[in-house]
Amino acid sequence: MTETTRHLVLGGGYLGSQTADALTDLQDSQVTVGYHHLARWSAEVGHVGVEVDMHDPETVRVAVAECEPHSIVLAMGAPAVKNGVKLYDSLGRTLEGLKNSKLEHLSHLVFIGSARQLDVAVLEEGKPISEAAPMVCGTDSDGAFKTQQAKEVLEFGEAFGIDTAVGVMCNPVGGPARNGITMPKYQLLPLIMEKIQNQEPINLNSDSRGYFYAPDAGVAIARLADPTTKLHYDYYNVGPAEAASNQQVIDYMLSCMAQYEQWQDLAPDINTKPDRQPYPDHVDTNRLANLGWQPTADWRRGVEEFVAQNAVQC
Secondary structure (H helix, E strand, C coil), rough: CCCCCEEECCCCCCHHHHHHHHCCCCCCCEEEEEECCCCCHHHHHHHHEEEECEEEEEEEEHHHHHHHCCCCEECCCCCCCCCECCHHHHHHHHHHHHHCCCCCCCEEEEEEEEHHCCCCCCCCCCCCCHHHCCCCCCCEEEEHHHHHHHHHHHHHHCCCCCEEEEEEEEEECCCCCHHHCCCCCCCHHHHHHHHHCCCEEEEEEEECCCEEEHHHHHHHHHHHHHHCCEEEEEEEEEECCCEEHHHHHHHHHHHHCCCCCCCCCCCCEEEEEEECCCCCCCCCCCCHCCCCCCCCCCCCHHHHHHHHHHHHHC
């Protein structure tokens, strides 16, 4: 009889939920997702929900004890501040909870953070992180602070003999995950949708971003978290082969919205300007490709699903 593989996803936000969907689809898998608010979980989604405050090491320890996972995914979400606790401190407290846990079944640990959070280069894989050119956000000292998060996860995994990877995430777009969790309000598409519906002017930078289809992001992370995958205490870019500009995404979003009666008379006031420091035109995803991952759709499908979701809600 095949043993069930147990996965624990800490962070039930949009990306964590897409990851849970992909892990649930794996054969002989059991998925537990730690939600900060368990009300976000539904029993029909195919995974178990537990309440976890990632700022509280004890709730992390309890979740690990209940799940006895073979793999853990840390989907930390946005660099938000909760009760004055920054993301970096939140990660430290999560790792403290893991250190206090019995990890005898754990073989894989995957930490997912956005390129903005981690401030690492996505142009060329294979460079040591100390040589990676920083992304546009933050100062050098801020960038070093952010990359320290990823280093701590890799060092934790190596110290405990756990196969560990850091996924550098671009910008996943799409409709809701199976548990109903939607794209965060701070991301481009929800921001633009809100401004259009409120008839507010839209001001944004026009250069390229790494937009790609959200379910493909979940599948990529699930591939890293699969205990049969050999990791190397390193970084894996999760993103598209080709970047799209904010202007391209908005233009396509407006063309999709025009297909619905309630949006046919839109005339949004959009003002764009170039980035002070351009983003890369592409990301190197060869490491994931070598693990057998390939995207199934481009960012346009994600935009279509997002618009359709909001058309139903209006």
